[in-house]
Amino acid sequence: MARTLAFDRDEVIRQARAVFWKRGYESASVPELESATGLSRSSIYNSFGSKRGLFDAAVNSYLDELIRPRLRPLTEPQVAPDALDEYLESIIRSFNQPQSLPAAHGCLLINSASAPIARDEQVTRAITAYRAELHAAFSRGLQAANPTLSATRHRLLAESITGLVIAALTLVRISPTEATELIRSAQTLSHLNEGPEIPEADH
Structure with missing residues (x-):
């Protein structure tokens, strides 16, 4: 009978996650x-199949x-009006902790998007889903912060805020100050109220 591996699987994945992140x-x-x-090495391969299997577990x-x-x-049935602002502020707090993994190394998945592993279809799907x-x-x-926004303005602001957050997570390893400014810009957008209607783009 094979001997049962005696280790904390979740903790092993966390430790591996830190290595992949850095x-x-x-x-x-x-x-x-x-x-x-x-x-x-044999225990890693027996438990996760491969280095790649361990990476997939780390991503999850x-x-x-x-x-x-x-x-x-932001995903609960009832979203508070200040939930988005609080989320963005939490990113800034993490950026202001130089020794934290987000400040020092950005985002595990976004980093992977610019690495060779992003050519893997499964990783591409994971990054896209993220x-x-x-x-x-x-x-x-x-929507919770600005319920009266038109559909067009809401869509454009949501896209812009998403882009700014991703750009900040990409930039933070190089310039935490500039990354923080991008998040501040996202906060400014999240506070915008309805203004003149934005015309639909021609397709």
Whole structure:
């Protein structure tokens, strides 16, 4: 009978997640993952199938433990009018902690979008779904904050806020100050009230 592996799977995934977040998938070596997780190469492969399997588990953990809890006030049935502003402020707070992983290394999934692994169809789908999840949450927060916005203005503001947040998460590793300014711009957009109607673009 095979011996049951005795380790905390969730904690192993968290430790591996930190390595992938700091180093990127391609640069994270198996010896680094062994050292971080306390597992041997054979245990990693027996438990996760491959380095890639461990990365996929790390991405799921990143979404479930870090991203979705922060987005929850924007995804609940009732969204408070200040929920989007509070979310954006929480990003700024994380940027102001230089030793935090978001400040030092940006976003695990957005970083992956510019790495060779993004050519993998499964990773591409995960990145696309992540952006859609952010956009949907921001759209709900914008609706709660500005319920009288026209559909056109709401759509444009939601797209702009999503783009600014993604740009900030990309830029923070290089310039936290500029990344923070992008989030401040997103906050300004989230406070806009209805103005002159924006014409539909010609298609």
